[in-house]
Amino acid sequence: MIGRALTLLLSVGFLASLGAWLPQAVAVRLPGQHTGYEPVQPIAFSHRLHAGELSIRCTYCHWAAERSRHAGIPAASICMNCHRTVQVTMAGLRAEVEAAEREGRDTQPVSSPELQKLYASLGLGEGLEPDPALTPAPVPWIQVHALGDYVYFDHRAHVGVGVRCQTCHGPVETMERVRQVGTLSMGWCVNCHRDATEQGIDGRQVHASLDCSTCHR
Template sequence: MDRMIARIFVVCLLLIGVVVVAVTADFHLPGNHAGYAPTQPINFSHRLHAGELSIDCTYCHYGARKSRTAGIPPANICMNCHQDVTSSFDTMLSEKLKAIDEEREATRIISPEIAKIYRALGLNPEGLPDPEQDPEPIQWTRVHHLADFVAFDHSVHVAGGIACQSCHGPVQTMDRLRQDRDLNMGFCLDCHRNTPAIASPDGHTTHVSTDCAACHY
């Protein structure tokens, strides 16, 4: 009987353990977490757009060239293409071929994921304003979040010729975006210390700043 109780006790402990692991594995406070890859409201793929289609990172993240933040593109940037590309190439092509075969006009097929972009802009499937549908911005989940006491600026790095991938990893291979690496102070300082000196106009060479005040308010 005692062994029976002991066994039940062990099984209960195991079950609690499983629940705790399951809950914490999916639980993430915002912050500097390597590997963090939340699901997004639209199944947007960087592998498809930045990899296969080779769209430049700053075509969408145009803020990175001029400002501190890179920014997430507003839905009207998506519409530059998705006005016409209403579903995958495969789906559109097979509908075109079917239409030719059946001697009719091809119908416009909007995939469920693309339909979310239309909904966000308050557009109907034809791409025209829909009086029934108020525009509501897509609520992308933020992936990166350094502590507020760090002053990071994209534009100085882009101007300095640092590739996005040196901090964000191989984004062009990611179907779901993840924070690729720990963006801690040591990571910043390693590069600032080791980046070849920059020539200044008067012929002197300077190093990238490692002063506390360069990065902290």
């Protein structure tokens, strides 16, 4: 594959800076290496719950996918649209009510330990009051997908012509934890570009280019 691409590169005279570029490109990542990558995240955020059971649209949180190259990870403020009110799951609430009944006491306000991590990232402690002991810092989400710097990808170009998130990312709404489904290899991109140009997307004609400079600029 690399040999073939290299011959082609030289024959089309693609990229004058090839010498500096190629070794680095190859060192970054081999094709398919990260398929199935499913890192444990700092907060147990579930797509199955939010995008599946609660049916929150993907672009409610990843709104940038329709407007820019990057889909983006939502800021905690988007979570707080709901979690200012929802501080515990229904199951957690029910458990507290039952415990209070059993112990013959009033129910106490409860909040989920996973959500407390979200609040802490905003510097909020008990009762969602600012806690001087907490320094606000973004949640350190671990990146799942990563193309090399030498590849140009653009969400808007795909989402705009009707390629569904799931076509590339798989059934995220069933995933407790996000994992990489596509190989993100060059063949993965190019095969779809060829098929989409031949078959269209939802009956609409598209021209997904196979030019090297579409993805390597």
